[in-house]
Amino acid sequence: MAGKDVLLSVDGIKATYNGAITALHGVSFTLHRGEILALLGANGAGKTTTLKAISNLLPAERGEITAGSILYEGRDVTTATPAQLVRAGLVQVLEGRHCFRNLTIEENLVSGGLGRSGSRAEIAFDLEKIYALFPRLKEKRRALAGLTSGGEQQMTAIGRALMSRPALLVLDEPSMGLAPIVVQDIFKTLRRLNVETGLSILLAEQNSAIALRYADRAIVLESGVGVLSGEATELRQRDDVKAFYLGQKPAPAPAFTPTSLPAA
Numbered sequence: 307m308a309g310k311d312v313l314l315s316v317d318g319i320k321a322t323y324n325g326a327i328t329a330l331h332g333v334s335f336t337l338h339r340g341e342i343l344a345l346l347g348a349n350g351a352g353k354t355t356t357l358k359a360i361s362n363l364l365p366a367e368r369g370e371i372t373a374g375s376i377l378y379e380g381r382d383v384t385t386a387t388p389a390q391l392v393r394a395g396l397v398q399v400l401e402g403r404h405c406f407r408n409l410t411i412e413e414n415l416v417s418g419g420l421g422r423s424g425s426r427a428e429i430a431f432d433l434e435k436i437y438a439l440f441p442r443l444k445e446k447r448r449a450l451a452g453l454t455s456g457g458e459q460q461m462t463a464i465g466r467a468l469m470s471r472p473a474l475l476v477l478d479e480p481s482m483g484l485a486p487i488v489v490q491d492i493f494k495t496l497r498r499l500n501v502e503t504g505l506s507i508l509l510a511e512q513n514s515a516i517a518l519r520y521a522d523r524a525i526v527l528e529s530g531v532g533v534l535s536g537e538a539t540e541l542r543q544r545d546d547v548k549a550f551y552l553g554q555k556p557a558p559a560p561a562f563t564p565t566s567l568p569a570a
């Protein structure tokens with residue numbers, strides 16, 4: 307990746323909750339501008355904690371970063387507030403597809419653009435772009451978000467984040483609880499957005515199969531440390547990744563046959 311522009315650099319991050327539980331033991335990685343990077347790992351591996359450390363959301367849960375640094379566009383952002391980060395273009399979609407349940411889908415989307423002090427025309431323009439990405443949201447724009455499907459709520463949460471025109475979209479488990487076809491649809495849209503606009507994406511996923519299909523690179527976390535990283539296409543071919551993260555059995559060893567013996 308030499309020569310590529312580093313957008314986010316996470317270096318040796320350690321994090322604790324309640325000053326007692328250590329969730330991260332020194333996580334490090336870089337994300338280059340324009341790439342999709344996936345954080346993989348089982349339950350409790352530290353994916354969400356890593357994302358919340360980046361977005362400075364740990365204090366809300368009595369968590370804190372105790373060591374390491376996080377640079378975004380070359381600046382240390384470990385003490386930047388979440389609002390400052392959003393203004394700087396770093397926006398997180400939390401796990402659980404949070405929407406304002408009593409607002410319509412369109413009101414949810416518009417709320418995402420309010421912090422940018424864009425004109426009405428700009429907001430209307432951005433809204434149309436979101437509807438072009440997620441036509442389903444246009445059909446349902448007058449529906450209360452709380453009464454729509456899980457997939458529509460996830461699209462709404464992503465669309466609302468996009469309304470703030472991020473440079474780096476951080477997504478926590480976008481596939482969680484959704485039907486495979488909806489997950490596929492959402493990942494295809496994220497990839498399209500990445501290719502067409504250069505949007506950088508950092509996503510945490512337990513669904514390693516889908517993440518490795520759409521990401522450029524991935525980091526695997528176990529018990530708060532990175533244990534593996536590489537190009538997604540390479541990781542997909544590794545037997546240990548297939549066995550532990552893709553639920554595939556390694557190919558059986560070739561059967562021994564007498565004909566494979568060298569001639570006497």
Ligand SMILES: Nc1ncnc2c1ncn2[C@@H]1O[C@H](COP(=O)(O)OP(=O)(O)OP(=O)(O)O)[C@@H](O)[C@H]1O
Binds near residue numbers: 347351512
């Ligand atoms: N608010 C919290 N208070 C105390 N401990 C927490 C809190 N959130 C997470 N932890 C602990 O930190 C560790 C890492 O959890 P984290 O949620 O970051 O993992 P994860 O990889 O995102 O898992 P999952 O896929 O289940 O969300 C776990 O041991 C977890 O129990």
